[in-house]
Amino acid sequence: EEGRRFYACSACRDRRDCNFFQWEDEKVSEARLAAREEYNRSHQPSFTHRQNVERYENFVLLPLSKRRFCQECQQLLLPAEWEKHSDHRFLCDISTAQLKSPSQLLYPLENKKTNAQYLFADRSCQFLLDLIIDLGFRQVLCVGTPRLHEKIQSKASQEEDFRVRSLLLDIDFRYSQFYTEDEFCHYNMFNHYFFGGEASREICRKFLYQDNGERVIMVTDPPFGGLVGALASSFKKLMSMWKKTEKEGHNNQEMPVFWIFPYFFESRILDYFPSFSMVDYQVDYDNHALYKYGKTGRRQSPVRIFTNLTPSMIVLPVEEGYRFCAICQRYVSSGNQHCEICNSCTSKDGRRWKHCVLCKKCVKPSWFHCNNCNCCALQNHTCEKTDAGCFVCGKAGHKRSTCPNSELNTFIPFGFLMKGQRKESLHCFYGFLSLSSLWHLFFFLLVSQMLSVIWSKSPPCKICINEHHINYFILP
Numbered sequence: 381e382e383g384r385r386f387y388a389c390s391a392c393r394d395r396r397d398c399n400f401f402q403w404e405d406e407k408v409s410e411a412r413l414a415a416r417e418e419y420n421r422s423h424q425p426s427f428t429h430r431q432n433v434e435r436y437e438n439f440v441l442l443p444l445s446k447r448r449f450c451q452e453c454q455q456l457l458l459p460a461e462w463e464k465h466s467d468h469r470f471l472c473d474i475s476t477a478q479l480k481s482p483s484q485l486l487y488p489l490e491n492k493k494t495n496a497q498y499l500f501a502d503r504s505c506q507f508l509l510d511l512i513i514d515l516g517f518r519q520v521l522c523v524g525t526p527r528l529h530e531k532i533q534s535k536a537s538q539e540e541d542f543r544v545r546s547l548l549l550d551i552d553f554r555y556s557q558f559y560t561e562d563e564f565c566h567y568n569m570f571n572h573y574f575f576g577g578e579a580s581r582e583i584c585r586k587f588l589y590q591d592n593g594e595r596v597i598m599v600t601d602p603p604f605g606g607l608v609g610a611l612a613s614s615f616k617k618l619m620s621m622w623k624k625t626e627k628e629g630h631n632n633q634e635m636p637v638f639w640i641f642p643y644f645f646e647s648r649i650l651d652y653f654p655s656f657s658m659v660d661y662q663v664d665y666d667n668h669a670l671y672k673y674g675k676t677g678r679r680q681s682p683v684r685i686f687t688n689l690t691p692s693m694i695v696l697p698v699e700e701g702y703r704f705c706a707i708c709q710r711y712v713s714s715g716n717q718h719c720e721i722c723n724s725c726t727s728k729d730g731r732r733w734k735h736c737v738l739c740k741k742c743v744k745p746s747w748f749h750c751n752n753c754n755c756c757a758l759q760n761h762t763c764e765k766t767d768a769g770c771f772v773c774g775k776a777g778h779k780r781s782t783c784p785n786s787e788l789n790t791f792i793p794f795g796f797l798m799k800g801q802r803k804e805s806l807h808c809f810y811g812f813l814s815l816s817s818l819w820h821l822f823f824f825l826l827v828s829q830m831l832s833v834i835w836s837k838s839p840p841c842k843i844c845i846n847e848h849h850i851n852y853f854i855l856p
């Protein structure tokens with residue numbers, strides 16, 4: 381049952397996007413190392429960040445009629461380069477306003493697991509910025525939040541008395557065409573890696589040190605398919621970078637953080653950050669199909685803000701139906717009723733939850749208590765027989781939801797077993813494959829036949845929002 385440890389690409393997390401693979405204890409031959417180096421050299425972006433900054437400086441000097449953007453290469457073009465892109469689709473007359481909104485100009489890399497670029501709807505982006513300003517923050521470290529960064533940057537360049545500054549850390553190198561080295565660092569948030577080396581890390585460190593780090597907040601919105609553990613480890617490193625600033629008298633403080641993530645990851649995030657709590661605010665996006673329309677006709681989003689700031693400080697818009705619960709001392713969504721027995725506003729998804737006396741907790745409105753399973757579940761669920769053992773590891777005495785071995789045996793396509801994947805991956809397609817019994821293999825073949833028919837029309841996974849699989853398990 382022991383897994384074998386290996387290295388793979390943390391940024392892509394899909395072998396179709398990046399096939400790097402190496403056993404932990406593998407000896408790699410000189411020839412293979414050289415081939416790898418060569419591959420890396422030939423796959424560098426065509427321009428460095430520095431070159432891109434210089435190109436941008438030249439670009440803004442051009443008259444409107446000479447400003448082109450190649451949509452196929454996702455690149456600003458200087459007149460000398462037009463020829464090379466003549467049979468590509470391109471945009472003309474790129475205005476200063478367009479240059480200040482790169483997230484509108486660039487197409488979102490949303491199909492790839494790697495980027496999962498879901499951009500904030502303006503309503504949510506404005507809400508975040510207003511909140512940040514009202515809380516008195518002046519430096520915003522934007523980790524994978526290009527749209528928030530862009531809003532801050534363009535306000536700062538237009539309004540003289542706007543004092544907020546921001547630095548974007550993101551894996552999407554296309555942004556290096558629009559921002560200087562002080563405004564954008566090419567960064568992998570799954571392993572805390574600065575592609576620009578020590579100089580780039582130093583820019584980040586300096587940014588966190590401004591004002592003695594007193595008014596810094598980090599706002600991050602990672603791809604939802606990513607491992608919480610890997611993200612948490614990187615965020616802890618960023619937080620400890622901040623902690624090293626010499627702040628008088630508050631050495632035990634944590635850097636304030638907004639981590640934007642779906643509500644069903646709450647327990648995973650709290651495992652790593654016990655000081656965090658979930659805010660009821662529903663974060664909206666422009667470009668994904670995840671939303672369901674609620675009874676009120678308003679879109680319901682499962683995405684929330686997790687923060688280490690005191691909940692009562694996070695004021696949510698009353699005009700959108702949020703209200704303050706005086707007992708819980710926090711703003712909650714309109715449907716979230718205070719339960720007298722739990723003594724808390726217990727809803728996680730915005731709907732009104734109901735209390736189950738037998739489970740001793742509040743549950744989703746669509747759930748009923750099942751005497752077989754001894755817990756609440758959907759009416760038409762299939763009972764998990766306790767004597768059949770756990771769904772994940774097969775051992776008796778617990779169910780898959782509490783399986784202590786669920787980190788094991790997660791199957792990665794093309795035949796590699798990976799240890800270290802955690803429970804949250806189990807809801808996904810690949811996690812499904814991991815359950816290594818023949819029965820599951822058979823069932824998988826059956827389902828994949830069905831899937832191939834409906835594949836093109838299949839909705840995104842309700843849980844992690846990736847589009848290429850459907851969730852099979854609904855987490856409790």
Ligand SMILES: C[S@@+](CC[C@H](N)C(=O)[O-])C[C@H]1O[C@@H](n2cnc3c(N)ncnc32)[C@H](O)[C@@H]1O
Nearest residue numbers: 498499500524525526527528550551552568569
């Ligand atoms: C869910 S989107 C969030 C965008 C945000 N809602 C906004 O509108 O500004 C995820 C962002 O993280 C970035 N990203 C994806 N993988 C990353 C990685 N390994 N390291 C750093 N950034 C990454 C993407 O390029 C994208 O900008």
Ligand SMILES: [Zn+2]
Nearest residue numbers: 450453465468
């Ligand atoms: Zn082109």
Ligand SMILES: [Zn+2]
Nearest residue numbers: 705708718725
């Ligand atoms: Zn309450």
Ligand SMILES: [Zn+2]
Nearest residue numbers: 719722735742
């Ligand atoms: Zn209750």
Ligand SMILES: [Zn+2]
Nearest residue numbers: 736739749756
């Ligand atoms: Zn119950």
Ligand SMILES: [Zn+2]
Nearest residue numbers: 750752753763
């Ligand atoms: Zn049951």
